[in-house]
Amino acid sequence: xxxxxxxxxxxxxxxxxxxxxxxxxxxxxxxxxxxxxxxxxxxxxxxxxxxxxxxxxxxxxxxxxxxxxxxxxxxxxxxxxxxxxxxxxxxxxxxxxxxxxxxxxxxxxxxxxxxxxxxxxxxxxxxxxxxxxxxxxxxxxxxxxxxxxxxxxxxxxxxxxxxxxxxxxxxxxxxxxxxxxxxxxxxxxxxxxxxxxxxxxxxxxxxxxxxxxxxxxxxxxxxxxxxxxxxxxxxxxxxxxxxxxxxxxxxxxxxxxxxxxxxxxxxxxxxxxxxxxxxxxxxxxxxxxxxxxxxxxxxxxxxxxxxxxxxxxxxxxxxxxxxxxxxxxxxxxxxxxxx
Numbered sequence: 001x002x003x004x005x006x007x008x009x010x011x012x013x014x015x016x017x018x019x020x021x022x023x024x025x026x027x028x029x030x031x032x033x034x035x036x037x038x039x040x041x042x043x044x045x046x047x048x049x050x051x052x053x054x055x056x057x058x059x060x061x062x063x064x065x066x067x068x069x070x071x072x073x074x075x076x077x078x079x080x081x082x083x084x085x086x087x088x089x090x091x092x093x094x095x096x097x098x099x100x101x102x103x104x105x106x107x108x109x110x111x112x113x114x115x116x117x118x119x120x121x122x123x124x125x126x127x128x129x130x131x132x133x134x135x136x137x138x139x140x141x142x143x144x145x146x147x148x149x150x151x152x153x154x155x156x157x158x159x160x161x162x163x164x165x166x167x168x169x170x171x172x173x174x175x176x177x178x179x180x181x182x183x184x185x186x187x188x189x190x191x192x193x194x195x196x197x198x199x200x201x202x203x204x205x206x207x208x209x210x211x212x213x214x215x216x217x218x219x220x221x222x223x224x225x226x227x228x229x230x231x232x233x234x235x236x237x238x239x240x241x242x243x244x245x246x247x248x249x250x251x252x253x254x255x256x257x258x259x260x261x262x263x264x265x266x267x268x269x270x271x272x273x274x275x276x277x278x279x280x281x282x283x284x285x286x287x288x289x290x291x292x293x294x295x296x297x298x299x300x301x302x303x304x305x306x307x308x309x310x311x312x313x314x315x316x317x318x319x320x321x322x323x324x325x326x327x328x329x330x331x332x333x334x335x336x337x338x339x
Contacts, residue, residue: 004128004158005142014142015126023173023184030177032119034206036065039114041209042098043068045088046079049095053082062215065112069102073110076102128159181207248272248282251309254316254335258307259290265299266290280312293320294331309335 025031079099086095131138259267267290275281284307291300317330
């Protein structure tokens, strides 16, 4: 394990990197979905478990991660204190440890300690010693939690370990998402993860959990960048929308209705970011076949579209990403109703 930090006095932020992986993922999207499902599984089993200190009425049905957080939040302190010997997956993980994944944000709302919004098809992970624009918190080796970090490592060695795509040759299994199931492969050969290793959560358990219990507030479709011919990737989650930002969540349903209103030009939300200059504006970046251009009055064949939402004035505008289109004067429309 390799741990680097970009923490400040205002925000605690750590990046975990497995410097010597025993398996790899085909890409950012499949890795992100796997992490979301595993976290969902942990929260699900935590809510389902019963002991002398915890016994709630829990129905076996599909939940979103936010549903499970709301369900567990009232009991977090009790779970942390009393469930130190309530084990999940043999003796590897306790319910008390899972309860520490639920924390309070700046708005005093329950959320995950793990940022699930970084696993986007169009987003890059930060490199060692890099800093975000207009920030002063470079990503450096953590001194608080050194794990197996070696202080004798050279700058180049640390940088090399922090590059997650640094693989001279792929001689370890790779996890793909094929036909909505996680499959583990070696080149030209399908394999199974060792059943004797209790540290592994078996992929068939993950796939069963997805089909029976895993859901999100909205469904989205993405396309994998692998060459595997039979992939139909239904991510069933939005990769970069933060479900705990109520303002974004409030307008997500409206944008989804807008970009799915034309049956021949169905779209999905790739990401949503807040404006830097005007923080009242949300930029919903749209993927799929919805490429409407207000100048043309119809859809482009290739160029993408963004939906701008002014949360203060309750208006929206459609912005074409074609460099040949004049977006200087956007046509803002009134949002009459939010469902």
